[in-house]
Amino acid sequence: MSLTVKSDPSAQAAGDDVTEQPQQQQTAGAGGDPYAAAGSVGSEEGTEAVYTLAGGDWDEIAREIAAGEGESPEERIVVNMGPQHPSTHGVLRLVVETEGETVTEVRCGIGFLHTGIEKNLEFRNWTQGVTFVTRMDYTTPFYQEVAYCLAVEKLLDIEDQVPERANVIRVLLMELNRIASHMVCIATGGMEMGALSAMIFGFRERELILDIFEMITGLRMNHAYVRPGGVAQDLPPGAVDKIREFLALMPTRMRDIEALCNENPIFKGRTEGIGFLDLTGCMALGITGPVLRATGLPHDLRKTQPYCGYENYDFDVVTWDSCDCYGRYRIRMDEVRQSLRIVEQCLDRLKPGPVMIEDRKIAWPAQLALGGDGMGNSLDHIRHIMGESMEALIHHFKLVTEGFRVPPGQVYVGIESPKGELGCHAVSDGGTRPYRVHFRDPSFNNLQAVSTMSEGGMIADLIVAVASIDPVMGGVDR
Amino acid sequence: MSEKQNLPPTPEPDPGTGRSEGAALPQPLAEQAAEVVAVRRGMFGGNGQDTSGYGRLVRRIEFPGQSPRPYGGYFDEVENELFGALEERDLAPERAIEKVVVHRGQLTFHVRREHLVAVARTLRDDAALRFELCLGVCGVHLPEETGRELQILVPLLSITHNRRVQLAASCPDADPHLPSLTGVYPATDWHERETWDMFGIVFDGHPALTRILMPDDWPGHPQRKDYPLGGIPVEFKGAQIPAPDQRRSYR
Numbered sequence: 001m002s003l004t005v006k007s008d009p010s011a012q013a014a015g016d017d018v019t020e021q022p023q024q025q026q027t028a029g030a031g032g033d034p035y036a037a038a039g040s041v042g043s044e045e046g047t048e049a050v051y052t053l054a055g056g057d058w059d060e061i062a063r064e065i066a067a068g069e070g071e072s073p074e075e076r077i078v079v080n081m082g083p084q085h086p087s088t089h090g091v092l093r094l095v096v097e098t099e100g101e102t103v104t105e106v107r108c109g110i111g112f113l114h115t116g117i118e119k120n121l122e123f124r125n126w127t128q129g130v131t132f133v134t135r136m137d138y139t140t141p142f143y144q145e146v147a148y149c150l151a152v153e154k155l156l157d158i159e160d161q162v163p164e165r166a167n168v169i170r171v172l173l174m175e176l177n178r179i180a181s182h183m184v185c186i187a188t189g190g191m192e193m194g195a196l197s198a199m200i201f202g203f204r205e206r207e208l209i210l211d212i213f214e215m216i217t218g219l220r221m222n223h224a225y226v227r228p229g230g231v232a233q234d235l236p237p238g239a240v241d242k243i244r245e246f247l248a249l250m251p252t253r254m255r256d257i258e259a260l261c262n263e264n265p266i267f268k269g270r271t272e273g274i275g276f277l278d279l280t281g282c283m284a285l286g287i288t289g290p291v292l293r294a295t296g297l298p299h300d301l302r303k304t305q306p307y308c309g310y311e312n313y314d315f316d317v318v319t320w321d322s323c324d325c326y327g328r329y330r331i332r333m334d335e336v337r338q339s340l341r342i343v344e345q346c347l348d349r350l351k352p353g354p355v356m357i358e359d360r361k362i363a364w365p366a367q368l369a370l371g372g373d374g375m376g377n378s379l380d381h382i383r384h385i386m387g388e389s390m391e392a393l394i395h396h397f398k399l400v401t402e403g404f405r406v407p408p409g410q411v412y413v414g415i416e417s418p419k420g421e422l423g424c425h426a427v428s429d430g431g432t433r434p435y436r437v438h439f440r441d442p443s444f445n446n447l448q449a450v451s452t453m454s455e456g457g458m459i460a461d462l463i464v465a466v467a468s469i470d471p472v473m474g475g476v477d478r
Numbered sequence: 479m480s481e482k483q484n485l486p487p488t489p490e491p492d493p494g495t496g497r498s499e500g501a502a503l504p505q506p507l508a509e510q511a512a513e514v515v516a517v518r519r520g521m522f523g524g525n526g527q528d529t530s531g532y533g534r535l536v537r538r539i540e541f542p543g544q545s546p547r548p549y550g551g552y553f554d555e556v557e558n559e560l561f562g563a564l565e566e567r568d569l570a571p572e573r574a575i576e577k578v579v580v581h582r583g584q585l586t587f588h589v590r591r592e593h594l595v596a597v598a599r600t601l602r603d604d605a606a607l608r609f610e611l612c613l614g615v616c617g618v619h620l621p622e623e624t625g626r627e628l629q630i631l632v633p634l635l636s637i638t639h640n641r642r643v644q645l646a647a648s649c650p651d652a653d654p655h656l657p658s659l660t661g662v663y664p665a666t667d668w669h670e671r672e673t674w675d676m677f678g679i680v681f682d683g684h685p686a687l688t689r690i691l692m693p694d695d696w697p698g699h700p701q702r703k704d705y706p707l708g709g710i711p712v713e714f715k716g717a718q719i720p721a722p723d724q725r726r727s728y729r
Contacts, residue, residue, distance in 0.1 A: 444672075
């Protein structure tokens with residue numbers, strides 16, 4: 001669209017304007033075509049100028065140009081980056097106001113991936129909720145599952161009854177998931193600044209973990225494997241060996257990425273001092289995770305408020321003190337190392353035992369056997385309810401049709417996801433379905449820092465800053 | 479219905495679905511006062527298709543009320559410090575704080591909405607409290623709790639002392655206004671927008687309270703209980719499939 005404004009503020013030109021004004025209006029009026037006005041104005045050489053502008057507040061821009069104040073209008077561009085843009089990390093829309101290459105204002109537009117998961121949860125029973133929450137942040141499915149299950153277990157007051165083996169498996173899967181999530185972050189972040197090898201490496205390494213997930217849960221993503229009371233199945237035979245192979249392989253793969261990036265002058269030039277956010281900013285904006293730890297504060301819920309038995313594992317909280325994107329990258333790489341340490345300890349701690357709570361009402365439908373048709377089933381259970389016990393059949397019917405009840409109340413549970421504090425606020429009205437479940441997704445909160453991190457920098461640095469937050473829009477929009 | 483007079487004193491666990499025998503599962507809230515937030519009748523949701531004979535069941539939904547002291551852990555200390563600090567700021571604690579609930583190991587201050595900002599500021603600034611991080615605003619819609627239909631829960635975290643507390647506030651449906659916490663915790667900016675978007679709670683003092691997840695011109699607030707869950711009408715041999723929230727379903 002074009003906007004026609006008086007460009008010459010000099011007195012002489014203004015004088016000319018006054019005389020020409022009626023003539024102009026006449027032309028427009030005579031033609032009867034309102035769009036012809038611009039053409040007729042253009043014929044008045046020297047007194048009028050046509051600017052091509054897009055975005056921003058029209059009235060404000062027109063007034064500024066007319067008054068000849070503010071920055072030069074040719075230099076001021078409002079760029080709409082996304083929502084479909086390869087370098088905005090999913091369907092994130094960034095409304096960027098620039099002056100040349102410098103970003104003067106950024107606003108985030110989110111909500112393009114809103115799927116109403118929280119609303120849908122209210123129409124399914126408590127166990128089915130896991131299937132929904134796992135789809136929120138699709139790079140960290142186990143974290144949503146665990147946060148949700150911890151909240152439900154807290155409402156049920158059965159946290160102490162979750163078997164040890166289930167907790168070890170949860171930690172094991174969460175830490176593998178942390179590695180996978182950090183790999184995606186480094187892969188996509190690297191790709192966005194042109195380090196395509198980093199992307200190839202990152203996704204290749206992630207695939208190793210997804211293979212393990214597939215072996216254990218049957219699915220690469222969206223597992224619904226962690227359930228209130230424990231986990232759905234025990235580890236399959238061969239899983240521990242496969243994880244051990246991965247543990248042996250991963251450090252060498254890590255060295256590949258680090259050799260490529262850590263001291264790479266281009267990589268450092270793109271990330272060092274970029275996306276600066278100090279501790280004060282983090283506290284004000286509620287930022288957690290690697291962004292917070294890059295300011296030097298060793299805040300990690302796994303250490304400070306352990307859950308799932310994290311107090312039994314030996315690991316370090318990684319910090320960096322540069323407050324920039326490079327520090328966040330280094331923290332992620334070092335956290336992968338710590339996660340490998342934890343996974344190794346998990347394997348040593350795995351003792352045979354149940355993986356689901358003893359209470360059969362909460363446990364159902366876990367630990368089904370694989371039937372001949374490939375579907376989960378349990379022939380022993382079917383024989384019991386169909387042939388042996390009428391009461392068991394009634395209980396089975398009630399459990400399958402309505403699920404278990406959770407006493408009324410509300411709880412908030414926070415766990416340390418790869419991106420920061422993932423919170424689950426669960427409300428029960430004593431029914432068989434969640435009354436309300438709300439997820440405090442770390443990416444949702446952390447995206448608020450985009451403006452602070454990138455205003456005053458270059459457009460190219462904005463991309464790097466967003467990548468260092470590692471937002472996943474599935475979690476942001478839910 | 480005539481059951482109104484002789485409501486059972488505690489919610490009767492449903493014989494078929496109640497907690498399993500003997501397990502250390504939640505008891506009726508013993509000494510802790512309980513607050514009835516809703517009364518449900520019958521066993522099924524949906525629209526009067528209940529032919530099961532359970533239509534006269536009455537179940538009271540009770541949320542935990544004011545907890546008896548001492549609460550245990552750091553909760554007593556936090557409460558004492560908060561009440562002391564509020565008094566220093568010429569705000570009588572009993573005026574600001576409606577009740578203190580300890581439930582499932584979590585401490586929640588129910589704050590009267592006009593004092594929400596003052597209480598939050600005290601929690602953030604007082605050296606003995608120092609709740610630096612605000613983790614968002616979670617809304618809940620309880621349409622049956624007259625006068626406090628819309629509620630929020632604000633979880634706070636103190637990294638200095640490694641403590642958690644929650645603030646709760648409520649407002650009636652007819653006057654859905656709560657003060658914005660953005661002045662104290664800028665982090666609540668998007669969370670309050672989300673709560674406005676989903677519940678229609680107006681946060682007074684918020685710099686730009688616009689929809690964040692739903693489109694700008696969306697009618698209604700989806701997370702409210704009176705907002706239906708969408709359902710595409712599917713017809714099968716003349717039968718209408720109701721949307722999930724209209725179906726006959728267990729409570």
